[in-house]
Amino acid sequence: MPSNIISSTNSFRGQQASEQTVLVSRRHWITLFWPVFFIIAFAFLPSLVYHYINQSNWYSQWTDFFWFLSALYYFFLWDVLFYNLMIYTLNTIVITNKRIIKNEQAGFFRYASAELDLAKIQDVSVKVHGAWAAIFHFGDLEIQTAGTQNKFLFDRLPKPEKIKQTITDLQAL
Amino acid sequence: MDILNFLSNAQNWGLVLLIIIGAVFFLYSFVIFYHFIRFGVGGRTKVLALIFFIGVCLLSAVTLIAYQKVNWLAILEAIKNALPNIKPV
Numbered sequence: 001m002p003s004n005i006i007s008s009t010n011s012f013r014g015q016q017a018s019e020q021t022v023l024v025s026r027r028h029w030i031t032l033f034w035p036v037f038f039i040i041a042f043a044f045l046p047s048l049v050y051h052y053i054n055q056s057n058w059y060s061q062w063t064d065f066f067w068f069l070s071a072l073y074y075f076f077l078w079d080v081l082f083y084n085l086m087i088y089t090l091n092t093i094v095i096t097n098k099r100i101i102k103n104e105q106a107g108f109f110r111y112a113s114a115e116l117d118l119a120k121i122q123d124v125s126v127k128v129h130g131a132w133a134a135i136f137h138f139g140d141l142e143i144q145t146a147g148t149q150n151k152f153l154f155d156r157l158p159k160p161e162k163i164k165q166t167i168t169d170l171q172a173l
Numbered sequence: 174m175d176i177l178n179f180l181s182n183a184q185n186w187g188l189v190l191l192i193i194i195g196a197v198f199f200l201y202s203f204v205i206f207y208h209f210i211r212f213g214v215g216g217r218t219k220v221l222a223l224i225f226f227i228g229v230c231l232l233s234a235v236t237l238i239a240y241q242k243v244n245w246l247a248i249l250e251a252i253k254n255a256l257p258n259i260k261p262v
Contacts, residue, residue: 010215024214058251065248068239075198075232082205082225089218090208103214108204111212 012094012101014113023095023166026088028138028158035084039077046070093141093154095166097173100143102154116152120145124167126160143167187245195236202229 010021050066053059059066090105101115121143128139139160143152157163179185202225209222 064242071236071239
């Protein structure tokens with residue numbers, strides 16, 4: 001594999017010349033659990049159908065058609081799986097030495113991007129709700145800024161305390 | 174007329190079906206691939222795009238092989254026999 005793919009510097013669109021990426025974070029992997037669980041469960045459907053129909057006398061005539069439909073079905077599942085992975089990977093919070101950028105991907109060609117300057121941050125707070133959040137170490141990060149900007153909320157981030165520490169460290173520089 | 178001749182051959186119906194379904198799947202796959210490459214931050218999204226692309230290639234090959242093995246005439250004949258015998262008025 002080409003080395004420039006593996007050793008990426010986490011560059012992003014709209015990056016300024018003197019700007020360096022400090023941290024890129026996505027939502028906790030637990031947000032992917034149910035979609036992936038259902039896709040894996042649905043992957044067994046052709047095997048289940050095969051188990052019930054392979055004893056029928058008419059199955060021999062339809063064998064090849066059944067496998068053709070199964071191949072199409074797996075193609076569909078593959079696309080659904082990667083659609084979910086795409087939404088997961090494109091929802092990011094990028095922390096640079098100058099600002100914080102929040103990218104929200106809602107679907108195909110539907111995204112929103114918001115940013116705030118590190119200098120304008122007044123308060124960073126972490127909220128952990130529930131037992132699952134405490135066990136799997138994820139929570140919400142809320143950033144209060146000076147001026148007229150609203151609060152910035154980043155939900156279900158992994159290790160939010162670490163991200164908060166990174167932001168406060170950058171502010172201290 | 175050429176299209177009508179083409180469609181009058183029952184064996185071509187499978188091909189038409191494959192082209193329509195294939196076009197939808199490939200368009201959908203291309204858009205996912207494009208999003209990974211164009212909007213992804215970092216190397217992980219590019220690696221995922223590569224895995225996705227390899228999977229699409231493999232599944233396309235499997236689907237084409239499975240398509241070639243289907244006897245569409247026998248399938249259409251079986252559907253025709255299974256349907257109730259409707260006589261014209």
